Amino acid sequence: MNIRLRHDAIVRSLRRNGTSTIDALAAEVGASRRTILRDIGALRDEGFVIHSESGRGGGVQLDPQSVQTKARLSVAEVFALLISVAAMRAAQSLPFSDLADSGLAKIEKALPSDKVRDLRRFLDCLHIGRLSPQQDISDIKPIDPALLPAFETAFLQRFHLRFEYRDAKGAKTNREVEPQAMLILSPLWYLVAWDPAREDFRHFRMDRISKPVTIEGAPFRQRHVPFENDVCPFNDLPSRK
Amino acid sequence: MNIRLRHDAIVRSLRRNGTSTIDALAAEVGASRRTILRDIGALRDEGFVIHSESGRGGGVQLDPQSVQTKARLSVAEVFALLISVAAMRAAQSLPFSDLADSGLAKIEKALPSDKVRDLRRFLDCLHIGRLSPQQDISDIKPIDPALLPAFETAFLQRFHLRFEYRDAKGAKTNREVEPQAMLILSPLWYLVAWDPAREDFRHFRMDRISKPVTIEGAPFRQRHVPFENDVCPFNDLPSRK
DNA sequence: ACATTTGGTGACAAAGTTTGGCACCATTTC
DNA sequence: GAAATGGTGCCAAACTTTGTCACCAAATGT
Numbered sequence A, B: 001m002n003i004r005l006r007h008d009a010i011v012r013s014l015r016r017n018g019t020s021t022i023d024a025l026a027a028e029v030g031a032s033r034r035t036i037l038r039d040i041g042a043l044r045d046e047g048f049v050i051h052s053e054s055g056r057g058g059g060v061q062l063d064p065q066s067v068q069t070k071a072r073l074s075v076a077e078v079f080a081l082l083i084s085v086a087a088m089r090a091a092q093s094l095p096f097s098d099l100a101d102s103g104l105a106k107i108e109k110a111l112p113s114d115k116v117r118d119l120r121r122f123l124d125c126l127h128i129g130r131l132s133p134q135q136d137i138s139d140i141k142p143i144d145p146a147l148l149p150a151f152e153t154a155f156l157q158r159f160h161l162r163f164e165y166r167d168a169k170g171a172k173t174n175r176e177v178e179p180q181a182m183l184i185l186s187p188l189w190y191l192v193a194w195d196p197a198r199e200d201f202r203h204f205r206m207d208r209i210s211k212p213v214t215i216e217g218a219p220f221r222q223r224h225v226p227f228e229n230d231v232c233p234f235n236d237l238p239s240r241k
Numbered sequence C: 001a002c003a004t005t006t007g008g009t010g011a012c013a014a015a016g017t018t019t020g021g022c023a024c025c026a027t028t029t030c
Numbered sequence D: 001g002a003a004a005t006g007g008t009g010c011c012a013a014a015c016t017t018t019g020t021c022a023c024c025a026a027a028t029g030t
Helices: A003-017 A022-029 A033-045 A075-090 A097-110 A113-124 A147-157 B003-017 B022-029 B033-045 B075-090 B097-110 B113-124 B147-157
Strands: A050-053 A059-062 A068-074 A126-128 A160-166 A172-185 A188-195 A200-205 A209-215 B050-053 B059-062 B068-074 B126-128 B160-166 B172-185 B188-195 B200-205 B209-215
Touching (some): A003 A033, A075 B075, A113 A147, A147 A172, A147 A209, A172 A200, B033 B050, B113 B147
Parallel strands (some): A126 A172
Antiparallel strands (some): A160 A172, A172 A188, B188 B200
């Protein structure tokens, strides 16, 4: 029997039976006492918390707190999860968000380092504030998930972004801008960009943007975006260590 | 060099360089052509999508879509992530939430089955609605993450829950109730519970609850909770497949 | 047409890793 | 003190992985 399969079998058995002895495990998975002892050691090295007690009535026990799971996630999925937690924190509805954060930290750690760099660069652009109560949000629409790839590329490569924008009155314009930051005023999301045609910053509501296209070319320069006082960079949020 | 480390090295190299040849990889990681070919095969079996082309200018290429990551998460962390995404959807600020969802589906799949059962049972209790605009949320406070363990136990074991509640006027009362559902009216979270003393349902704002304690004993019975029309069970949300 | 560059497969012996058996130690409980 | 348990070191046997080599298939350049 393969070593990985055996490790899985041991973990499953410990989860099912709560507690067991080395000899019982050996009989169950069809390996020797010595091998099981080695496996237990390896599992502990992998991060499983396994208690053991000598003597009559003793045995090994898997700490239920350490019940863990492996999942293969695409970078885009990790990204989406991170933004979800950011949005949640933005809304200041924070139950359990520290736990979500610690889960994300682990996921982040497992990402390839170049992707982590990208992720951090994107998160540096993310800002969080609170919506003023008088803002009208009756016409809010779900944001098209198809926006993500173009936005990601535009932010990371510093490419210009062209899109169609529908303003509050429903009038449509075409824009070509330099994406500088994302602003979350939950439940609204804004793209904060430098509009070279107007030589000024503009806020664009994400749910009014459509047909985004990145324009490849010389990367634009990053600018200091003037934010209101109560807007906070995502990476400076209190519990994000 | 260890086989796992070599696999990691190959994936990293392909990610970094975009495309490469078998011979280049062999030189880079210090293994033979044959071994690299075997490794590529193994990686494909593991789920990596690796394109290959024969002939001059050919080579192997890791499909960037298939860039994946493994992470070990505790169940509580998965739980917190799930709730984050739920909250995000509740706020209807939905950019990228389908991606977050698909990430979570993978994580859920990797969980031990008994935990998935627990998770589903808890999610069955989760309901999502929209806050009426006239509701005053100026005094909202972050919710104490220490509430989670008691709530989880109370919901899963159907134990009574005792806590201190501070009402809108600041008056404190002690309650002992049967937790029936969680209601998210983002950014507010409510516990919907049956109050045996008053023989009726009560809504408790999570940020006004403190010192929760589960009371072990006979599990209470689940009741049908009367919700407003626009409140939707989390598991029935459109894109949660 | 043919040489060259590339991925891919099968076979087999050499190199390396894992396993089981054994002797032995430490701790706890009866 | 005997029995039941976890834990360690050692070594040869069993098993897996690796490199070499011969060879095939597909694409591309001359």
